[in-house]
Amino acid sequence: MRGRVLSFTLFGESHGKGVGVVITGIPPGIKVSHEELVKELERRKGIPGLSTARSEPDNPIILSGIFRGYTTGTPIAVLFENKDVDSSYYEDIKDKPRPGHADYPARIKYFGYNDYRGGGHFSGRLTVGIVTAGYFAKKILEKYGIRIRAYIKRIGRVEAKQLTLEEILSSENPFCPDEEAFEKMVEEIELARREGDSVGGIVEVVAVNVPPGLGGPYEEDIEADLASAFFRIPAVKGVEFGLGFKVAEKRGSEVNDPYVIRDGKVVTKTNNHGGVLGGITTGMPIIARIAFKPTPSIYLPQRTVDLREMKEVEIKLRGRFDPSIVPRALPVVEGVMAFVLADHLLFRRVWELKSS
């Protein structure tokens, strides 16, 4: 992800030597710890018992950019070594693109030279790099009191009830503040798994204490930068802010948020705009929803094509699949949002001439 100040590049393949990330632009002097990073990465494991995540212990090896517990300001490289995995199975389906996966378009893009084993560079495992980048971005946001919280808004047919910001931010449940809905969500995932299938969902994410004035029109639009970052997360098919698609059904008089004064501060009475107007933050909480499709890997037999023999065939995938990636996506969504916000927050300072 290339920002104005912060950037990161993911590298690695699922069955190669390892995966990792190189992050540039992180300011020097930020206290960080291996433990905190590991803890953040743990969230990628999803719902205990439910998720059948690859058992790989996500152990980050910090190669550079950290010195005596503080960021140095130079590129931060973090490596996650892969444990040897049996890749033989992938030879069987090498020429049979898995429906819903990137196999087919990737084969065309890379002229067939890509490492197809376990999805190669497209493996969900690459998201450890995103969460790592997000960890460092969050440390920057902390200094400004900005907090981000993502939760599961919907799994299949189960949707969480309308929650207040307070409920979202204070919830003990790491997945969904609506305990009742959460139980049903777990059942929904369990059911999909039992049937050898998978299920999609929606993640809602909020960011509070974001100062007004971040972003800008057109090229600087922070809503566009956030949407762009969300869509770079595998399996995302939709993104909306504030009222989102509901604005289409409404009148301007219903959607426009009136300005009011609260405790001497200018705020909007409602937050239908979701914290961004004209591409610029208003100081109100940023609220976004991201739609994730069901894990394309399922146990049910599927129709596809044998690209070598150019004939239609049926495949049955083997391995351990997540019936839903939504729970595991929470730290990834928070991570990219933190990265974009931190980037705009730092960049915002370039115009503050006076204090110089």
Next chain:
Amino acid sequence: MRGRVLSFTLFGESHGKGVGVVITGIPPGIKVSHEELVKELERRKGIPGLSTARSEPDNPIILSGIFRGYTTGTPIAVLFENKDVDSSYYEDIKDKPRPGHADYPARIKYFGYNDYRGGGHFSGRLTVGIVTAGYFAKKILEKYGIRIRAYIKRIGRVEAKQLTLEEILSSENPFCPDEEAFEKMVEEIELARREGDSVGGIVEVVAVNVPPGLGGPYEEDIEADLASAFFRIPAVKGVEFGLGFKVAEKRGSEVNDPYVIRDGKVVTKTNNHGGVLGGITTGMPIIARIAFKPTPSIYLPQRTVDLREMKEVEIKLRGRFDPSIVPRALPVVEGVMAFVLADHLLFRRVWELKSS
């Protein structure tokens, strides 16, 4: 918008000398015409009679980059001069940010130095530059037989029926192939206008004959680049591809598109993925939906704050407003989509070593 090959920068303010665009990266030797460009710009006028667009004749003055009817390969600068406009009214509301507009966050971002008259740099008028950039991008796509068509999917409570690609591409109606729904949409807009209000809507856009292999994972994700471009259009609050948010309710077995062979070509039986998998085009039509909020400018009285006196006040806007910008957004949506596709299409060639 900064692409890998193509970029454009919008400049100008609503009540300044003019607005315009500078486009870079357009290949030399493309036949273009002032007439075609003007025709494309005409589409920005919206539904005749209904739209109350500023009467300004959008006359593009091509300053550079075109020589004897062909693009030269050097930057294309196009200027649209502003006719003198009475700006006095804006002095009254200078300190009273209009709800739903960028007035308030812009004032903070620019420390109060921005030209607030008529929305200044945030004026919808700036989209003439986007349509202009889109015109040149479309000329590139033409050479590859790629076609883009946007139409109104929804206005307020009225939604067009499910349409086939053929219906969408062949329709004579420039706004919506579903004539019946279109009539109701017009009524919906009329109604909003009569009530001094405005109404939102959804634009669906399709691109056909897009070759597979465009885009890539993470940084190269073409779905993310398209979403990013759509969100940079003023008033957009949601973007989705293929099934979009509906994927959240479904099972993997329902969402995964099986591969089949048709006329010796590999295609997917269904197109729930909307033409992009893993950030890469599959060769199937790209389908996206973009949600537009109601025009924030309405005649009904609204609550806001006088920022100088820091007290809540009521404002009643004067001027000529569009009860819905959705009809006028069609060429803008097509324009940014064409720009992103052309950029990826041209960039795709950098890896074709063989033919060199």
Next chain:
Amino acid sequence: MRGRVLSFTLFGESHGKGVGVVITGIPPGIKVSHEELVKELERRKGIPGLSTARSEPDNPIILSGIFRGYTTGTPIAVLFENKDVDSSYYEDIKDKPRPGHADYPARIKYFGYNDYRGGGHFSGRLTVGIVTAGYFAKKILEKYGIRIRAYIKRIGRVEAKQLTLEEILSSENPFCPDEEAFEKMVEEIELARREGDSVGGIVEVVAVNVPPGLGGPYEEDIEADLASAFFRIPAVKGVEFGLGFKVAEKRGSEVNDPYVIRDGKVVTKTNNHGGVLGGITTGMPIIARIAFKPTPSIYLPQRTVDLREMKEVEIKLRGRFDPSIVPRALPVVEGVMAFVLADHLLFRRVWELKSS
């Protein structure tokens, strides 16, 4: 030129509607004036009487980004309209590339579609856009007390004597502080002109009061960014900093600048490094020298090739040429240096977390 904060794009052709520039990233609230800009542009005219610059009055039309005498923070577009020029002559030499000019490589790059009249997009006239961008950058540097001064170090066989910083900065002579040498330089140019020839030269530029800590290693290297900017000026063939090429002949013990304390500040006793070490400013004056080749346009007959008939021919150029562009290059050199320094200066602030 694309910086981290500031960027500008030049557009236009010598015999087209006009030339200009669009500048982005300039902070809002900077007081600017049309008069000052015109005065800066006047410097591009070169030595009165000597230079035979196109009589075109460089009248900048500010299209956007300035409101009531202050920058707004939105893109600044400035247009310079071309007066009608007789282009008929260029038809004769259309297929006969002028030696030393970009005619031949440009014809290949643009597949023959470029506007070849008067050099088209490669015309020296485009530098009005660079000087304009430099003007705004200098206004930023002013706020930090940074001063830039370029002067003619050499013309043909005449070189100015070694000058002190004080002499350079305080000189009344806008072209060269060494009056004696300047007289000889004028003669050298006069001589070249009388002989229908042209002559090259060297510009030395200094920047004082640049804070230490700007730039960085590798990608952030400010020396590389400055060199890159200098080389983008037409006719530049060499760039060096501090001792420059002389370092090749010397020992480390001669070149290393010892640190000393002066008035409680850490400085270097000598300034062989020219203000930059490891790509980062040290706080010492930045000193660079830029070599300009003689104007390729000369009256003497030259050998070239008729590309259509593919045979060698002789051409004799007609028109009004500058026997040396060096005097006219001074504001251009200062302009790009100001732009790069202002960009790094503004960007430097993104890491200053504390004061937030």
Next chain:
Amino acid sequence: MRGRVLSFTLFGESHGKGVGVVITGIPPGIKVSHEELVKELERRKGIPGLSTARSEPDNPIILSGIFRGYTTGTPIAVLFENKDVDSSYYEDIKDKPRPGHADYPARIKYFGYNDYRGGGHFSGRLTVGIVTAGYFAKKILEKYGIRIRAYIKRIGRVEAKQLTLEEILSSENPFCPDEEAFEKMVEEIELARREGDSVGGIVEVVAVNVPPGLGGPYEEDIEADLASAFFRIPAVKGVEFGLGFKVAEKRGSEVNDPYVIRDGKVVTKTNNHGGVLGGITTGMPIIARIAFKPTPSIYLPQRTVDLREMKEVEIKLRGRFDPSIVPRALPVVEGVMAFVLADHLLFRRVWELKSS
């Protein structure tokens, strides 16, 4: 280094876990080998016996982007692990910036948080990443028959005689085709070493078979991109192309290269322009000279400042230093040049619409 197609990011510190590089944009399907890469890296060792390079065996661990001997098209990450080094010595000089090194400006840029041991991120060891990136770029150039060769033009007072392209390209001597001069250069380096000093030099690099039409004016200037890349190599203080600084002394009639026809091809009779006109390649060999300063690390006592106690002190450096880095710079110079040329070569293809 960020190109249009190819980019690389260096990471790591001299005394950290390791150093490395992540390269993006390399096309898939390029046959590469670990052996070839190691061989290229060996050239960084400099003149056998003379250079006292850190004995570290430069063993590249390819983490990603290569699959079964071919590039995959996904990011290539290469790691060089550091052997444990005794860093205790650096604690002594921690607050005493070494003259000529980046110690002092780096301390300011990074607010004192940078890893100062062994120069940290500024260590010459980081150039293994540049040579690695250059290796992959050269594999691309090979496909186009483009060859790059760098040699030592000068060491201290010894300069190689004027050499023909053939002599340069066919020489068996990996450091300098002028055997006689080379012997003297070795003596010059030996002498400097015996005296506890170091010595600078000049590298000349040539690239042949570069097609015409690469690059462009202003932003696309390939001369500027090459200069920019050369200046990002540590210790570079000057860069020139073709006649370089000599153009300042000459007349246009001497400098302009006449076009002639040779074997039915358009070429220039002379090559004073060094292969680039108006920022675009002409098809003639690209010739550049790069000035390297003497290694700042010397054994002679030097004056500096104790930044903690703010008083002037003398330091005597300990360790194993290269009396000249010039011989070791050859593969680095070739590497960055290959990277820039490959980037422009690949990018050039985006405009070739016809063949699509």
